[in-house]
Every structure is written in C-alpha cells, then in structure tokens.
Amino acid sequence: xxxxxxxxxxxxxxxxxxxxxxxxxxxxxxxxxxxxxxxxxxxxxxxxxxxxxxxxxxxxxxxxxxxxxxxxxxxxxxxxxxxxxx
Amino acid sequence: xxxxxxxxxxxxxxxxxxxxxxxxxxxxxxxxxxxxxxxxxxxxxxxxxxxxxxxxxxxxxxxxxxxxxxxxxxxxxxxxxxxxxxxxxxxxxxxxxxxxxxxxxxxxxxxxxxxxxxxxxxxxxxxxxxxxxxxxxxxxxxxxxxxxxxxxxxxxxxxxxxxxxxxxxxxxxxxxxxxxxxxxxxxxxxxxxxxxxxxxxxxxxxxxxxxxxxxxxxxxxxxxxxxxxxxxxxxxxxxxxxxxxxxxxxxxxxxxxxxxxxxxxxxxxxxxxxxxxxxxxxxxxxxxxxxxxxxxxxxxxxxxxxxxxxxxxxxxxxxxxxxxxxxxxxxxxxxxxxxxxxxxxxxxxxxxxxxxxxxx
Numbered sequence: 001x002x003x004x005x006x007x008x009x010x011x012x013x014x015x016x017x018x019x020x021x022x023x024x025x026x027x028x029x030x031x032x033x034x035x036x037x038x039x040x041x042x043x044x045x046x047x048x049x050x051x052x053x054x055x056x057x058x059x060x061x062x063x064x065x066x067x068x069x070x071x072x073x074x075x076x077x078x079x080x081x082x083x084x085x086x
Numbered sequence: 087x088x089x090x091x092x093x094x095x096x097x098x099x100x101x102x103x104x105x106x107x108x109x110x111x112x113x114x115x116x117x118x119x120x121x122x123x124x125x126x127x128x129x130x131x132x133x134x135x136x137x138x139x140x141x142x143x144x145x146x147x148x149x150x151x152x153x154x155x156x157x158x159x160x161x162x163x164x165x166x167x168x169x170x171x172x173x174x175x176x177x178x179x180x181x182x183x184x185x186x187x188x189x190x191x192x193x194x195x196x197x198x199x200x201x202x203x204x205x206x207x208x209x210x211x212x213x214x215x216x217x218x219x220x221x222x223x224x225x226x227x228x229x230x231x232x233x234x235x236x237x238x239x240x241x242x243x244x245x246x247x248x249x250x251x252x253x254x255x256x257x258x259x260x261x262x263x264x265x266x267x268x269x270x271x272x273x274x275x276x277x278x279x280x281x282x283x284x285x286x287x288x289x290x291x292x293x294x295x296x297x298x299x300x301x302x303x304x305x306x307x308x309x310x311x312x313x314x315x316x317x318x319x320x321x322x323x324x325x326x327x328x329x330x331x332x333x334x335x336x337x338x339x340x341x342x343x344x345x346x347x348x349x350x351x352x353x354x355x356x357x358x359x360x361x362x363x364x365x366x367x368x369x370x371x372x373x374x375x376x377x378x379x380x381x382x383x384x385x386x387x388x389x390x391x392x393x394x395x396x397x398x399x400x401x402x403x404x405x406x407x408x409x410x411x412x413x414x415x416x417x418x419x420x421x422x423x424x425x426x427x428x429x430x431x432x433x434x435x436x437x438x439x440x441x442x443x444x445x446x
Contacts, residue, residue, distance in 0.1 A: 012238070019233050022241040023262045030266035037396040038354045038389065045396045052403045055263040059410050062242040062259050 029054050087419055089217045093275070094412045096201040101393055101404045103194050110192065114175045114185040116153045123154075125178040127312035128330070131156050134181040135174045142172055145336070147311070148329040154178040165336050169195075208282055215279030221272040228261050250424050257417040260410050267407045268414075274387035284380050286337065292375045293340065296363060300342040306333040306366035314344040314364035317372060321362070322348055328359060333366045342366055353395060358385050 033051020036044045099106065132144055135158035142160035149156055160172040175185035203210035235258055239245075244255040261268075300306075308314070315327055325348035331339040339345055343363040349356050365371035377385075389395040393404030 014237050014239075016233055019236045019241075023229075023232070023265065026263050027266045030264075031270070034266065034270055034390065037400060038386075041353055045400070048396045049399045049403060052267065052400070052407070055267065056403065056406045056410065058242070058263045059260050062244060063256065065244060 026054055026058065087415065089214065090221050091412065091415050091419075093201060093214065093217065094408055094415060096197050098405060098408050098412075099194070099197055100201055101401050101408065103198070104394070105398075105401075106194060107192075110194075114155070116155050116177055116179075116184070119179055123179045125154055126181050127310075128156070128315060129310055129312050131176045131178060131181055132158060132311060134176055134183065135160065138174060138183050138186060139172060143334075144332055145171070145334060145339075146329055146331040149178075149327055151326060151328075155184070164334070202279075211279045211282070215276045218272045218276030218279065222269060222276070225261075225265060225268055225272065229265060232258055232262055250421065253417045253424075254421055257414055257421060260417075261414045264407055264410050264414070268411055270390050271393075271407075274391035277384055277387040278391055281384055284384055288378050288381055289337065291378070296373060296375065297340065297342060303342065305335055306342045308332050308344050308366045310369065311344060313369040314366075314372075315346055317364060317369045318346040318348065318362045321372065322374075324351070325349065325360070326351060326356075344369075357389055357395075358382070 029051050031051075033048045033054075036051060037048030038044075128147060132147060136142075136144065139160050142162055143164050145159045145161055145166055147156055147158050154177065156176045156178050158174045158176060160174065161167070161170055162172070163170070169191060170189045172189060173185070173187040174183055175187070176182070177184055199205050203214065206213075235254070236243075239255075242259060244259060245251045311330055311332070315330060318325075318327060327346055328349045329347045331345040331347070333339065333341055333343065335341050340363060342365065344366055346362045346364060347359050348362060349359050360374065360377055362372055362374045393400055396403075
C-alpha cells in the first residue's frame with residue numbers, strides 16, 4: 001500500500017500535528033457526544049446527537065465529492081468488475 | 087475481518103430490536119383503570135402465576151416501571167436452560183394473567199445469538215470478545231499508518247487517479263472520522279463478552295461470606311417477597327426496585343436470599359443495578375454488597391455498546407455509524423486483496439505473461 005502514497009515531488013510534508021489536528025478534534029467531539037448522552041435526557045441527548053452526527057456529516061460531505069452519482073455499494077461492484085478485467 | 091463484518095451486519099438490526107419487536111409482536115399493556123388503583127402484594131401476583139403454570143419454578147419477577155405490570159419468569163427446571171424461560175405478564179392490580187409467553191425463538195433472537203456467540207455459548211462469546219480486541223488493535227494501527235499516508239494530503243482529500251487510490255483515501259477518511267465511536271463500541275463489546283466470567287468472579291468473591299451462616303441448609307423458600315421488597319424500599323427510598331430474584335441454586339441468585347435489584351432514577355443511574363440481598367426467612371436482615379469496579383464497568387459498557395441511551399435519533403446515528411464501519415471494513419478488505427493481487431502479479435509477471443498468451 002506504500003506505493004499508493006508515493007510522494008509527489010511538489011507537495012509539502014505535513015507534521016504529525018497538522019495531519020492529526022482535524023481527526024483529533026472530530027474524535028474529541030464524538031467522544032464528548034458519546035458521554036453526554038449518559039449524563040441525562042433533554043439537552044444532554046441533544047448534545048449527544050450533535051456530537052455523534054459530526055463524523056457522519058463529514059463522511060457524507062467528503063464522500064459526496066468523490067461519488068459521481070453511484071451508490072458506494074454499486075460502485076464496489078462496478079469496481080470489482082473493473083479491477084478484475086484490468 | 088469476516089467476523090467483524092458479521093458483527094457489524096448482525097448488529098445493524100439489533101440496534102432497533104425494541105422497535106422491531108414492537109412491530110412484530112403485540113405489546114401487552116395494562117387495561118385502563120383509575121390511576122390510584124392499589125396494587126396487590128407481589129406474593130399474590132406470584133401465586134397467580136403459579137396457579138397458571140403449577141409445574142414450573144418461579145425464578146425471578148420484573149417490575150415494569152411505566153405500567154402496573156409484573157413479569158414472572160418461570161422455568162420447567164429448577165436450574166433454567168437458556169432460552170427456556172416462560173414469561174407470564176401479570177396485572178399488578180388484579181392479579182389477572184395478561185400474557186403467557188412460552189419459550190420461543192424469533193428472528194431477532196437468532197440474530198442476537200449469532201452476534202453474541204454464534205450459537206456456541208461462552209467459548210464463542212469469548213472468541214468474539216477477542217475479535218473486539220483485534221478490532222481495537224486494527225483501529226489503533228490504522229491511526230498510526232494514517233500519518234504516512236496523509237503526510238502530503240489535506241484532511242479529507244479523496245484522490246480519483248485510480249480505483250484503489252480512491253478507496254484508500256475513502257477508507258482513511260471514513261476510518262479516521264469514526265475512530266471514537268468504533269473504539270467505544272468495539273471495546274465495550276469486548277467487555278460485554280466478559281459478563282459471565284466477571285459475574286462469576288464477583289460471586290466467588292462475595293457469596294461465600296454471605297452464605298457462611300447458612301451452611302448446610304436446604305434451598306430456602308421465600309417467606310414473603312412483598313416484605314423483602316418493602317424493606318428494601320424503606321431502606322433505599324431513592325432507588326427503584328427493578329426485579330426480584332427468588333431463592334435459587336442457579337448462578338444468578340442465592341439459595342438463601344431474595345435478591346432485590348434496585349436501580350437509580352436518572353438515565354445514567356437507571357443502568358447501574360445494585361443488588362440488595364434480603365434473608366429469605368427474615369426480611370429485616372439485609373445486606374447490600376458493594377458491586378466491584380469491574381461490574382460497574384460492565385454496566386457502563388452496555389449502553390455504550392447498544393446505543394440505547396438517547397432515544398430513536400441516537401439509534402439512527404448508531405446505525406449510520408455502523409454502516410460507515412461496514413464500508414471501512416469492506417474497503418479495507420478490498421485494499422488488502424488488491425494489494426496482494428498486485429504484488430503477486432508483479433512477482434509472477436512472467437508466468438502471467440505466458441498465461442495471457444495461452445488464454446485470451
């Protein structure tokens with residue numbers, strides 16, 4: 001798999017902090033969401049839903065950029081077929 | 087990997103098992119009566135269940151919090167066979183039997199058994215617990231290799247130069263944004279698989295001291311369940327009585343005590359069940375053994391694994407995160423296969439080339 005991450009000469013290397021700050025923030029928000037729901041009902045539940053929706057929303061937003069109208073499942077099949085013939 | 091996919095797939099319907107069961111089965115509800123109708127003593131309700139099933143042994147009684155209903159669990163054998171419980175729903179105000187649910191296994195039970203132990207009992211359960219640990223380890227290793235992969239990419243980049251690259255980026259993206267949830271569900275799942283050994287450990291640590299004064303006595307008959315429950319309610323006014331286990335030789339009860347299971351009143355403490363052991367013969371003698379930290383951990387793990395602590399919206403969130411995890415797992419599988427095939431092709435390119443000339 002290392003070949004797929006082959007460095008492109010023009011791009012700059014990011015530090016661990018630069019790579020992980022976004023995931024870390026998302027992880028903390030989601031973890032907070034997970035635990036808020038345990039504290040109580042009402043507002044706490046709302047915060048819980050909000051915190052845990054972030055990963056889903058981000059998956060949809062970034063995933064949608066790449067999806068070209070095909071559902072992931074269909075895409076897998078299409079690509080499985082494609083890669084088989086390559 | 088296959089086991090993890092199986093767990094994710096069977097887990098999906100289990101998130102909604104309450105809703106699905108409500109749809110499939112008629113919910114037994116208490117007939118309308120004035121709100122202040124007094125309830126009968128528990129002993130009277132148990133007697134009513136015994137009358138209905140005279141040959142069966144009463145194991146435990148659960149008190150419904152929302153409705154004046156009591157569920158009496160009975161078994162044809164003194165030591166119950168898993169899946170052989172007979173549940174009688176009794177109206178707490180009249181003692182009328184509203185439902186007599188014979189042991190049966192519906193589709194959801196089958197899915198649950200596959201998810202929990204693949205029909206192999208404790209060994210299967212522990213094996214899947216190990217799979218949970220493997221899952222956690224693979225998440226951690228995934229986070230570690232995230233850095234070299236993403237060193238030259240902005241967060242959220244999905245390149246589409248090749249199919250494999252697309253899936254690699256998507257695998258990284260979906261994997262990294264869901265880390266908190268997958269780790270939480272994976273690890274709490276593993277803790278849940280330890281339920282049986284952990285409660286056995288606790289019993290081994292707690293019970294001998296409690297049973298020492300009763301050594302040599304036969305299985306006690308509860309003098310009055312109502313008196314035991316009343317005593318617990320008076321001693322712990324801030325707690326709700328959830329269920330009562332009658333004296334039994336099984337591993338979840340005590341041969342000499344009525345165990346009154348209490349829970350708190352807030353969403354969190356309502357999941358923290360604490361036993362109060364009341365002497366079967368004398369309800370003034372009660373002991374509330376402290377639950378060990380590992381049983382507390384087990385109790386906290388349950389909601390965090392099931393996702394049943396934030397209403398239907400949380401269940402939907404749970405299901406979506408589960409679906410994302412399925413995508414991450416299958417893309418991981420795809421990438422692994424693609425990589426292996428790729429490297430094999432490279433190493434055996436000569437063979438492949440000759441083969442290609444033979445077969446079109």
